[in-house]
Amino acid sequence: MPTFQSEQSALTLHKSPTSAAFHSFVRRLHLASQSDDPVLLAGEVGTGKRQSASTVHNVGGRSGGNFVQIDCLGIKESKFELEMLGVLNPYNHQLRQGAVALAEGGTLYLHEVGELPAACQTLLLRLVESNTYSPVNSSDTYNSDFRLITSSSQDLMAMVEHGKFRNDLLHHINTLTIRTPSLNERRDDIADLVRSIMLEMPTASGKQLTPEAMEVLCHHRFTANILELRNIIHRLVGTFETDVYSEHHVIQSIHAGTPSSKSERVIEKSSLRSMLPDFKGYVANASGARAQSDDQNHQSASFLAPKHTNQSSHSTQSNTEVPDDDLDNLSAQDVADDEFLAAQIAGQKHGQAYMARHYNSASPGAMWQAGDRAAEVVDIEGANSFTALKAQERDYIMKLIDFCDGDKKKAAEIAGVTLRTLYRKIKQ
Numbered sequence: 001m002p003t004f005q006s007e008q009s010a011l012t013l014h015k016s017p018t019s020a021a022f023h024s025f026v027r028r029l030h031l032a033s034q035s036d037d038p039v040l041l042a043g044e045v046g047t048g049k050r051q052s053a054s055t056v057h058n059v060g061g062r063s064g065g066n067f068v069q070i071d072c073l074g075i076k077e078s079k080f081e082l083e084m085l086g087v088l089n090p091y092n093h094q095l096r097q098g099a100v101a102l103a104e105g106g107t108l109y110l111h112e113v114g115e116l117p118a119a120c121q122t123l124l125l126r127l128v129e130s131n132t133y134s135p136v137n138s139s140d141t142y143n144s145d146f147r148l149i150t151s152s153s154q155d156l157m158a159m160v161e162h163g164k165f166r167n168d169l170l171h172h173i174n175t176l177t178i179r180t181p182s183l184n185e186r187r188d189d190i191a192d193l194v195r196s197i198m199l200e201m202p203t204a205s206g207k208q209l210t211p212e213a214m215e216v217l218c219h220h221r222f223t224a225n226i227l228e229l230r231n232i233i234h235r236l237v238g239t240f241e242t243d244v245y246s247e248h249h250v251i252q253s254i255h256a257g258t259p260s261s262k263s264e265r266v267i268e269k270s271s272l273r274s275m276l277p278d279f280k281g282y283v284a285n286a287s288g289a290r291a292q293s294d295d296q297n298h299q300s301a302s303f304l305a306p307k308h309t310n311q312s313s314h315s316t317q318s319n320t321e322v323p324d325d326d327l328d329n330l331s332a333q334d335v336a337d338d339e340f341l342a343a344q345i346a347g348q349k350h351g352q353a354y355m356a357r358h359y360n361s362a363s364p365g366a367m368w369q370a371g372d373r374a375a376e377v378v379d380i381e382g383a384n385s386f387t388a389l390k391a392q393e394r395d396y397i398m399k400l401i402d403f404c405d406g407d408k409k410k411a412a413e414i415a416g417v418t419l420r421t422l423y424r425k426i427k428q
Contacts, residue, residue: 019186026055028178033060038128038173040113041151043180046227049151050111052180057107062147065106068099072112077119081136084123088138100133103146113173114154114165125169148173183225190218193226197233204237212247220254390425397425 032039033056041049050069057067070083086098099108110116116124127133131144150173159165183190191214198204209217222228235253236245397415404411412422 018192019181019188021181021185022189025052025178025181029055030059032056032176032178035176036062036147037175038148038150039176039178040156040174041149041178041180042156043151043153044182044225045153046222046225047180047182048226049153049180050109052178053107053109053111053149053151056149057109057147060107060147062106065104065146066102067107067109068103068146069109069111070099072110072115072120074115075117075120077117077123080116080120081123084127085133085135087136090137095135095138098135100127100144100146101142105145107147107149110148110150112152112154113150114152114156114159118166121166121169125166125172128169128172183222183229187218190214190229193229194233197230198237201234201237204233207237207243207245209245209250210247213245213250216247216250216254394426397422 029052039053039056041052043049053069054067057063070080072080075083082098084098084100086096086101088095110124113124127144128148132141133144134141156165156170156174160167160170183193194209194214194217198207217229217232224231232250232253235256236249239253239256240249242249397411400415401408401411404414408422409419412419415422417425
């Protein structure tokens with residue numbers, strides 16, 4: 001049986017500031033409601049296409065009629081025909097009304113119309129072309145009078161090109177096409193949406209998110225839009241017994257939505273790592289800037305803001321912050337590398353001499369050169385191309401350690417490697 005509702009909430013143009021993308025979208029919905037032309041709502045999953053359809057209905061001239069909805073996801077041909085057209089019982093001649101009859105004078109909304117099988121597309125095409133229909137098991141023909149609104153998260157034009165959707169049907173249903181903006185396009189609305197979702201939850205009364213927690217949500221890359229945001233908030237409220245949710249709670253709620261065997265420590269590590277640029281992007285910037293002057297090179301290759309701290313403090317922290325249990329698993333050479341690493345970060349001359357003495361022989365065609373940046377390879381007489389990549393990786397790790405104030409264990413966790421691997425990559 002098709003679902004229908006006579007009363008639905010409508011998206012309105014609030015006086016309070018909203019994102020430009022959402023403001024423009026709501027204006028288009030209100031403009032579309034002034035006519036009876038078919039509307040196609042195109043957009044990603046979870047962007048609120050159902051509520052958008054009810055908005056067009058409720059603010060338009062057909063708000064006095066029913067808003068009838070059919071979900072086309074996985075529907076079979078026989079069921080679609082019964083739900084759309086209705087059926088006449090041959091025994092008592094009683095007619096069971098379908099969605100077309102229920103939507104008389106109102107709006108018929110087909111959710112995810114791109115999922116309709118070929119036979120169902122043909123049935124819908126006949127209906128919108130002729131504005132007439134005959135219930136199943138009936139020889140009578142009835143006129144139809146409804147406003148058609150459809151939605152799809154798929155690219156219907158691409159489906160037409162691949163023979164999966166009828167071209168003539170597409171042009172009958174997309175007289176007015178409105179794209180629903182994704183949540184990533186309207187991040188300014190996230191704080192208001194969070195408060196709205198929490199107001200709908202009795203168990204969330206009086207609870208709130210810290211500014212840092214809200215910042216995590218505003219920078220999260222949503223893949224299911226408002227649906228995903230709603231799940232995160234419900235997961236947050238249903239998991240943690242507190243009145244104030246921190247960024248740690250939000251990070252856990254985000255990652256809990258992706259079932260896996262990762263521990264909380266790994267989840268935190270990947271969250272920290274996501275806050276830094278990826279190594280490939282860093283290498284691309286460093287390689288592209290190599291032909292420029294030293295000042296420009298330093299500016300484009302660096303991904304960290306200059307730190308106004310005493311350089312000598314790095315040397316002290318680097319020698320003291322490696323836990324004893326980690327030192328037990330390190331060789332004497334690893335410890336020596338640790339000492340050299342502290343000196344290299346601080347920019348001391350004996351660190352440069354150590355590098356020339358121990359690492360120059362590893363690549364006869366290249367020369368290690370220490371300066372303001374950590375260990376950059378300078379090609380001489382056709383040096384191996386892989387050597388430059390290793391140098392860039394080492395440069396990245398050195399700056400990551402500097403970012404962590406000399407804490408190499410923390411740097412290894414953010415980089416996603418073991419402490420021993422970190423030393424080995426520095427030594428290469």
